[in-house]
Amino acid sequence: MRGISINRMYRLFFVIYLFFMGGSCYAQPHEKQLPPDRPLIRYKAGEMPDRILMSITDSLAQSRTITWRTSKATPTGTLEWSDKVKQVDFYREANRMDALSEQFVTYAGDTVYYHTATLRALKSGQHYVYRVGEGDMWSEWIDFSMPTDEDAFQFIYMGDAQNDIRPLWSRVFRKAYAAAPAADFVIHVGDLINHSQNEYEWAEWFRAGDFMLAAKPQLAVRGNHEYVKDEKGVKQYSTPSWPHQFRYPPNGPSSLPNGAYFIDIKNCRFVFMDSNDALDLQGQWLEQVLKNNTKKWAIVVCHHPVVSATEGRINDGVMTHWKPLFDKYNVDLVLQGHDHVYARGRIPNSEGNRIGPTYVISVAGRKAYAVGNHPWMEVKMGNVQTYQLVEMSDEAIVFKTYALDGQVQDVFRIVKRDGKPVVEDN
Known part of the structure; x- marks a missing residue:
């Protein structure tokens, strides 16, 4: 019917x-x-x-x-x-x-x-x-x-596309696909386009991704550029076409269909959040999702960084409503965008020890901001388009960042000790 x-x-x-x-x-x-x-x-x-x-x-x-x-x-x-x-x-x-x-x-x-x-x-x-x-x-x-029954799997992580999508973002996506043709899925952290309802920009995104978008699952979250704003720049609602084109599990808050959801993949729970709206409500939902997680690993995906990698960009709502839950439930990795730089690190506690999740900010498009200098950042790069390949198994998460010349720019490994994530730099 x-x-x-x-x-x-x-x-x-x-x-x-x-x-x-x-x-x-x-x-x-x-x-x-x-x-x-x-x-x-x-x-x-x-x-x-x-x-x-x-x-x-x-x-x-x-x-x-x-x-x-x-x-x-x-x-x-x-x-x-x-x-x-x-x-x-x-x-x-x-x-x-x-x-x-x-x-x-x-x-x-x-x-x-x-x-x-x-x-x-x-x-x-x-x-x-x-x-x-x-x-x-x-x-x-x-x-x-379809993936095999083996516990190991691999995925591609892409930062913001946003600008000059067809001429410049396309090469990043194609490089990533060529580097990992057997990847099981692709994660996009928002700002796929620049103007939320511009059909030409969406046409560019689909042209740039071409058959690759149709041959592998694309798991995305909304960025601020997927929202319609009023004359004062206040976000009103998300791109109306989003729920028709991007279909995800209906297990998130009912007010955010296809915007917040989680998927269990092998031995990892992936939680996708909309960092533009209803942060408190999503925090309540997130606590239940993480509390009931029976998988070894937990990865959260959102657009706005918990801690920024540039100057003057603060996301207090994400820090207030979500970070305590990341720490409480031993989230391993948080994948983010928005700042148009590459940065990776863990947030030092009051004693200066780096604990909790590893936070990564990435950008795949050509738009670039100046890199800040913040205590949480262990690796940082500016004026560079990158893609990330992440390999997961019961033993470890292996994370690699590549520039477009194919050279590895950053690599680290996460293991679990006493139920908590521990980072091993290579």
Whole structure:
């Protein structure tokens, strides 16, 4: 049974209001939400599926969720898939699944459809292939592999993309993919784009990521640039298209769908937080998530750093509501963005001892800030685009940061002793 749901009508009314008001209620001017006069790539939806993204709504071990977009000319969608990848004619007996299709009105007033389909009961170590579409309009066939039952796994961690996404961020993402083609998933720490409702910037992000976004799960959190702001720069609500494109487990606070969630992967609990909104509420939720964690490792992902790596950027809410819980429940690693530098370290206690989680701030895009000089920072770099490869096993977390020449810039190892994280620098 196909499901059709209309996104909230107030968004359309809001677009009409902005038209008559000249966009004056935005801190980011109205024109910044619109495509350039001479677009270099296609950004409007068509009959052919685009913006194909793989995510996880159940478990990494057994399911994959696929989302994609079409114009109003294709209001329904289908996913076809097969595990007979060795056969040339696998497509003749492919399985079919109807998608959930949702109508959405963009900031510019275009009506599009987002489609979602979830594959479940997938097998460990199995290779699969899928495509999405309807009628005569289909994507290419896309291959993906499920992880094995071994305890070890690997993932890619990407800092902010945000600016010059297609020309400059694309090379970082492709370098990371080439360096770790067997990585199980990719983590994005927010600010994927610069202007929350600019369809051209989102088109750049999907063009830059290309098939890689469709072949591996992309686990993301929202940054401040995924939020719509008022004329005073106060964040009002997150990018309206986010919950249609980025689908995650519905186990977070109900007021933050697809914004705060957790996923258990092998022997680690990953907790994804929205550091823009409801920090106290998320803190209450976070305590229960960490308190009930039966996994050996705990990693938290959020956009705003608990402690900054630049000057004059303080995130008191995150420090107040979340850091005490990181310490109390022995979180091992906190992955962050926002500051547009690379920094890594642990926060010294009153006696000067470095304890608690390792905090990492990373940037993948071209925007760069001056690096600060703060006591918590053990490694720091400015004016550099990086990507991170993280290998995990029951024994240790091995973390490596790479520059775009392929050289390792930072490496460390986390082990557990008496239930607490201990860092071993290499």
